[in-house]
Amino acid sequence: MSLNALNTATAGLQVTQAAIGLVAQNVANAGSAGYVKRVLTPVAQPGNSGVATGTISRTLDAVSLKQLRLETAGAAYTGLSATVQGRLDALYGVPGSASALDGVMNTFAQSLQGLTTDPTSAASRATAVAAARTVATTISGIAQGVQDLRTGLESQLASDVASASTLLSQIAALNTKIVGATGNSSGDTRVAELLDQRDLQINALSHYLDVQVSDQHDGSVTLLTASGATLVDHGAAASLTFDGRGTLGAEAQYSADPGRRGVGTVTATTPSGARIDLIETGAIRSGSIAAAVSLRDDTLVQAQRQLDDLAAGLSRAVSDRPAAGTPVSAGGLTGFDIDLTGLQAGNAVTLGVRNAAGIGRNLILMPTNGAAPTPIDPALTDDPTALVVPVDISGGPSTLAAKIGEALGTGFTVSATPGGAAGAVRILSDPASLALTGAGASVTVPTNAADTKTGSGAFALFVDAGAGHGVFTGSFEGGSHLTGFAQRLAVNPAVVSDNSALVDYSGSTQSGDTARPRFLTDALTSRSLTFSAGSGIGGVSAPRAATVIGFALSVIDARGAASAEARQLDEGQQIALASAQSRFGKESGVSVDEEMSRLIQLQTAYSANARVLTAARDMLDTLLRL
Incomplete structure (x- = not known):
């Protein structure tokens, strides 16, 4: 009996000692990253010989660990998104400040309005040119900042x-x-x-x-x-x-x-x-x-596209004339007469069509000089859902109607507008099978940047610095003229060197004539332009109609809203991550209080086993002395 008790107590001491050591290990690693609490599971020995040490295992909660990893990935995603969105928003400046995008746009508009009051003032003209240059440098600076952010992400991707x-x-x-x-x-x-x-x-x-x-x-x-x-x-x-x-x-x-x-x-x-x-x-x-x-x-x-669209709108608002179709019918066919005189490569002509089933879409005639890519990506036009049809206009106005007819194919009848100007065309179709619901274009008036005496208000105030200071038309010759235009936006050097171009539109403009200053002011603040659906302003499925100033404000609002949303998502995700970390720590981490309580229990068990050994020893001593 005493030998059994001795064996049992000895085994108990060994197990208790191992458990105490494990408690000490847990406490020592309570703050160690990745350490999971260990527990000792003793096993009974055969023959009523007490217990053995058994196995050491981790108290791992697989469910909470899975959730922790999921929230870790989510927090890394939202954290980087919020950071970059915040930096992007900062590029536009503090709304309302003089140096922010809306501030420089408003200053430019005010300088043009001042010019309408006194077009003879050299100081007013210089102020307007300076304000225009500030707008151009601000937009190009923001666009460059966007690409710097992309370059930084490219570098981070390599590291990650x-x-x-x-x-x-x-x-x-x-x-x-x-x-x-x-x-x-x-x-x-x-x-x-x-x-x-x-x-x-x-x-x-x-x-x-x-x-x-x-x-x-x-x-x-x-x-x-x-x-x-x-x-x-x-x-x-x-x-x-x-x-x-x-x-x-x-x-x-x-x-x-x-x-x-x-x-x-x-x-x-x-x-x-x-x-x-x-x-x-x-x-x-x-x-x-x-x-x-x-x-x-x-x-x-998309941020780059918004800036490119803004730069293109700023340029074309003062350099283009709107060409709207006039409804006409002939021989049972209906359609539109539209004056496309002066049409240049990139001056898209948009036709609204509706089939017999009542389904409508836009058809974009894209003028080219024969060097545009085939096919032209509709995402680079105002309407990414449109059918883009290239039209070779290299033959000049006399071939325009024939080329449009050739491009449209069967179902349409195209001819020169009777009694119209060179380049004016009539486009008809059978409304029973394919009805024309609209026609419009934006035709660039100046053919080169030096042509400031166009005989009208329209001229190239803003040009493409990357194309030899050429006039922006939206051409696809050799690649998209739109892509990256924001970085290349500049004020026409001809206007910088002679600011009288802000007033003189014919070479014989009378002193004090306010026609061009008023045209510039209206073009910026009143004329409604079509901005592409690709910019994501107001939706991603339809083009946006707005003034240049209005579109700029919409861009700023969109960026601020996106930044705020990213920040809110990140705050929520960080809370979710903290909750997952807390849950995992509670289930699988080390609680010093629990370990101390366990240690007291083990000390009591150790003392009990020690007393059994002492009693067994005393009993054996007594027997040996008999």
Whole structure:
């Protein structure tokens, strides 16, 4: 009996001592990142011989760990988005301040209004030119800031992808170590340490991209992307690479076609050698990498488009004349007469059409000189849902009607407008099968920047500094004239050198004539222009009609709203992350109070076992003395 008691007490002391050591280890690592609380599970020994140490395991809550990783990826996404959106909003300046975009636009409008009061004042003309230059430099500066943000994200993507690839290799290596240590006689503590390290690496990986973690029977894990691409399988890991392009410009955009892609992409190379474009396949949906891609390829590209549209609107408002179709019918056909005299490459002619089923859409006739790409991307026009039809106008006004008819094909009848000016055309169709519901165009009046004496108010006040200070027409010859125009916006050097062009429109304009100053003021503040749906102002499915000033204010409002929304989303996500961290810490972290309470229990058990040993010893001593 005494021997059984001695064996039981001895075993109890050993188990209690091991448990006390584990409590000490837990307390010592209470603040260590990634450490999961350990518990000792004793097992009964056969033959009523007490208990044995058993196994050491981690008190891991798999559900809370999964949620923690999900919220970590989400917080990295919203955090970067909020930061970049805030920086983008700051580029436009503090609304209402003199140096902000709305401030310089209003100052320019006021300078033109002042010029209408006294067009003979050299000081007023100089003030108007200076205000115009400030508008141009402000818009180009903001646009350059947008591309600087894109370049910064390109650099961050290279760094994040490299870090993520390193983590994948480390996780695969830990898989191998865990499998090798599992089942060894002294492996429980070592396995727990390796599991902590692996979980910590996966948590770090979640900052960069969202991953799905699957536990395997041998102790390893498999990591998959949201789309199902394997990143880690047992001891093998995919490598991630990013082919960054350095400094980005407005024309540098993502494309699934490597030959057209102007930015870097994330490529995963599996151990078997297969290569997967993770951006093209949409495999990464959260984390800092997904946020950087979305900001670089969507948010900032749209911001650039808004600035390009603003610059184009500013230029064309003072250089173009509106051409609206006049309804006409002949021989049972209906349509429009429209004066396209002076039509230049890029001066899109928009026709509204409706088929017999009542479905309508826009058809855009895009004038070219034969060097435009085929097909022309409708996303670069006012209406991305329109059908874009190129029209070769290189033959001049005399061939315009024939070329339009050739481009439209059957279903339309096109001819020169009877009694109209050269370049005026009549477009008819059968309303029973394909009705014309509208026709309009914006025709650029000056053919070159030096042509300031156009005989009308319209002239090239703003020009394209990147094209030899040429007149902006929206041409597609050699590429889109619109893309990146905001960076190239400049005041016409001919106006800078001779500011009388703000007043003199014919070379013989009478002193004090306010016609051109009034035209410029109205063009900026009263004339309604069509801005592309691609800018995202007022919706993404229809063009926006607004004045130049009104569109500028809409851009500023949109940017401020986007920044505020990103900030609010991030604040909510950070709360969600903190909640997930708290839950995981409560379930799997070390509570010093709980460990101290456990220590007291273990000390009591240790004392009880020690008393049994003492009693057994005393009993044996007594027996030996008999």
